[in-house]
Each structure stands twice: as structure tokens, then as C-alpha cells.
Amino acid sequence: MYIITTGIARIFYYKEDKDITVHISAEQESITTIDSFIQRKKSKYNIEALEELEVLEITHADLENLFESNPKFERFGRLFLQQIYIDLVERIDDLQLHTTQERYDILLNKKPHLFKRVSAKHIASFLGMTPETFSRIRAK
Template sequence: MEELSARIALMYPLSEPAMAQFLSIWKSTTYEKGAHLLKAGQVSNYMYFVGKGAVRIYYQKEEKEITEWLALDYNFFFSIQSFFQRVPSRLAIHTLETSEVFMMHHDDLMQLCEQSHEIEKLFRKMITTSLILSQIRMESIQFENAHQRYQRLLNGSPDILKRVPLSYIASFLGITQETLSRVRNAR
């Protein structure tokens, strides 16, 4: 819980009562490796945060599984479209390691946002961060080749290779497993 509150404070420093209020709507559960937090077709009601652990967001696309996001150690994640638009999610979420997962229900968040301008503002900052990350990822996909994207990922999470199967990493990078293998072993 301290890590969660530290990450929140980093985005926008809430007053003490607001922080307490905000933290109060987060529930924590420890999931075994391979457990599903969300299945495809459900409306995703939660925004999540992983403690120490690893989580994968993926979906089915023409008999292939696409890894949409990988969240390791102390990071937020959620199904953007489903959470905001309240529509069933194509995405599924499962753990890659036994992980402590914190989750906050959409309705609780909305209710707090109504009551508290401060929390509304925090939430706005969280979305802004997502938007900027989304832009950066888009540019990476559009202009960087397989090798550059792989390097970028390694810079951000050097230990990801030891913790996530290559097939997931390849899909997350938008390349095939074979290409990733070649890129890794080149030179």
C-alpha cells in the first residue's frame, strides 16, 4: 500500500484526508500465477495497480493472442476503452507471477471525483500520463524498427526478459517471436 500511495503522490500530491479517502477505495488481493483478473467480454470495472509481480493484458485477434500491455512491479494498468466507455472489453488480464494486485472500482472513483475536486484533479493527471505514454508508444510503433523497439523496452525494464516469455514480449512489441529471436541474437 505504501508503494501505491507513493506512486499516486508522484502524480499529484493530495492532501492527507484526500489521500486517505482515495486509498480507501482500493482493495488488494494476492493472485496466484496464471490467475485471471478480467476475462474478455466483461465490462472492466477496475483500474489496477500491481505490487511486486507481473501482469499481462491481451486479446484475441484472428486466432492469435495479442499482448497489449505488460505491467511489472508497482505500475498501473487498465482496459482503457472498457473502463471509460463502460463497454465489454476485448481484453483479458492475467498474472504472469504471483502478484499482489490493487484495484479500484470505476463507480467508487466517479463518486469520489464528484465529491472531491482534488481527486478529480489527480485523476485528470493520471489520464494525462496515460495519454503521453500512448503518444510515445504510437511513435515507437510507427517509426522504430524491431531492433529499436526491443532496445527501448530493455532500457525501460531490463529484467523483463527473465520474467516474461519471449512470445509475449514479441507480441507486445508488435513483431513475431522469430523476429524477436533474431534481433536478440544479432551481432
């Protein structure tokens, strides 16, 4: 698991020879393939640095040791997983309940810095739209 101190990274997977962006993290955010981290097995997801990264890293074993050594850290772990769950529910809601325009507007309001630092094709993929649709919406 990584906490980004400098830079931006994304999580993506391959489907039919395309890479699909599922998450983008920047400074003060975490990035991990959570399925792999928790289950300690290979993930179908990949992490890619989109800028030069500086990160804080913690292994699963070190995190478990930290939890065992102090209940305050275990609380941190619970809160961290709750935030991941909330982010996941919001992501599902965005993709299922909102139009492409609404998804664009939501991301622009939440994380405007991404539009300056991440390529249009990665943002379009993250928003579940084609690069052409993204360009059309962006031009409005």
C-alpha cells in the same frame, strides 16, 4: 482499475487465433482495460496475470465518488489519464516510427526487468515482431 503492488500482468486481444500483447505492467504501475473502465462495457481486451499478483483495486463508481469528494483526487485522475495518453502516443510512435531492433532497444532501456520475468513470445508480440525475429535480435 488495478495498481500492481506485486507481480506482472499483460493486456492482450485475440486476432486470427493468435493473442497479441498490447501492454505489460509490473509493480507500481496500473493495469486496466481503459475502454471498458471508462465506458463500462465489455472490452475486446483481456488482462492476464503473468506472475502471482497483489493489486489495489478501485471500481469506476468508487473512483467517481472519490473525485466528487475531493478536488485533489480529481487532479490525480486527470494526471493519471494524461500519463495513459502519453504512454499510448509513445507506443504508437514505437510501432510506426522505429525498426524492430530500435523497439527492442527502447524496451530494454526502459524496462529491462521485463526480459527476465516475461516470456519471449509475449515480449515479441508486444514489440510487434515474430518470436523468431525476437530471438535473432536478442542473440546479437
